[in-house]
Amino acid sequence: GAGVSQSPRYKVAKRGQDVALRCDPISGHVSLFWYQQALGQGPEFLTYFQNEAQLDKSGLPSDRFFAERPEGSVSTLKIQRTQQEDSAVYLCASSYRDSYNSPLHFGNGTRLTVT
Amino acid sequence: AQSVSQHNHHVILSEAASLELGCNYSYGGTVNLFWYVQYPGQHLQLLLKYFSGDPLVKGIKGFEAEFIKSKFSFNLRKPSVQWSDTAEYFCASHSSGNTPLVFGKGTRLSVIA
Numbered sequence: 001g002a003g004v005s006q007s008p009r010y011k012v013a014k015r016g017q018d019v020a021l022r023c024d025p026i027s028g029h030v031s032l033f034w035y036q037q038a039l040g041q042g043p044e045f046l047t048y049f050q051n052e053a054q055l056d057k058s059g060l061p062s063d064r065f066f067a068e069r070p071e072g073s074v075s076t077l078k079i080q081r082t083q084q085e086d087s088a089v090y091l092c093a094s095s096y097r098d099s100y101n102s103p104l105h106f107g108n109g110t111r112l113t114v115t
Numbered sequence: 116a117q118s119v120s121q122h123n124h125h126v127i128l129s130e131a132a133s134l135e136l137g138c139n140y141s142y143g144g145t146v147n148l149f150w151y152v153q154y155p156g157q158h159l160q161l162l163l164k165y166f167s168g169d170p171l172v173k174g175i176k177g178f179e180a181e182f183i184k185s186k187f188s189f190n191l192r193k194p195s196v197q198w199s200d201t202a203e204y205f206c207a208s209h210s211s212g213n214t215p216l217v218f219g220k221g222t223r224l225s226v227i228a
Contacts, residue, residue: 003158033215042119042205042218043159056215091159100215101147106159 002026004107006092012113013082021077021110025094032075033104034067035091043091049075050098082114117142119206121219128196128226136191136222138180138206148189149207149216150180159205165189176200201226 005024013019025032031050035043036059045059051072060067064083069075079086089111093104122137140146150162163174170182180191189206206219 035218040220042121042207042220045215045217048215056213059215093159100209100213103149103161103164104159104216106151108158 004092004094004105006090006107006110008110009108010111010113012115015084015114016081018078018080019082019112021079021090021112023075023077023092023094023107025073025075025092026096026105027073029094029096029105030098031095031100031102032069033093033095034075034077035093036061037089037091037109039088046077046090048100079112082112084114087112087114117208117210117214117217119208119217119219121204121206121222123222124220125223125225128224130198130226130228131195132226134191134193134196134200134224136204136206136224138189138191138219139187140189140206140208141187142208142210143187144210146208146210148180148182150174150178150189150191151205151207151218152202153205153221154202162191162204196224196226198226198228200224 034046037043047067048056049069064080066078089109091109093106095102118141120139148165151159152162153159165172165182205221209216
């Protein structure tokens with residue numbers, strides 16, 4: 001499959017635990033985005049990478065959220081000391097262009113439930 | 116800050132009925148507009164997009180959308196829906212330049228036989 005792959009599909013964490021969510025973008029795609037989608041809401045921007053550079057992290061809700069893409073391909077979104085309000089679907093998207101201005105290819109998301 | 120409003124939370128239509136889903140955006144300058152669709156159990160995928168030119172945009176599966184600048188609107192239409200159009204539809208926009216895509220809250224469409 002040539003799509004964006006995210007793992008795990010589902011994650012249950014106890015409040016206070018750390019979690020790591022993985023995204024494998026489409027091979028060769030320069031741009032990678034993370035979005036958070038709460039229940040009944042649209043996706044909300046978290047952060048943007050162009051290759052390995054994190055160019056925009058304005059959407060990260062707190063310093064408990066951290067993202068990296070060290071080799072310009074796979075990306076990991078880490079949430080430390082999870083809280084109940086972190087429960088959401090985390091979406092990863094990639095695009096072949098090096099800008100915000102290109103159609104995004106989304107993965108199926110990781111549904112995080114914090115109990 | 117940019118925002119996108121989708122007027123309908125849940126729309127229920129019979130097969131062959133016509134569809135129009137509302138979308139309004141807030142940004143007053145040059146804007147790029149998108150409709151994404153999420154079928155049950157699947158990922159978000161692009162339905163159509165508007166960057167410039169003809170304000171009537173044709174997308175996949177018979178969908179179209181019309182950009183009306185004076186109304187800040189980009190409504191999605193389809194003349195005759197099918198059961199397979201049951202999905203959640205998201206309108207999204209971003210201003211030209213380096214700003215991320217902003218999504219509306221989505222409209223759930225249920226098509227019944």
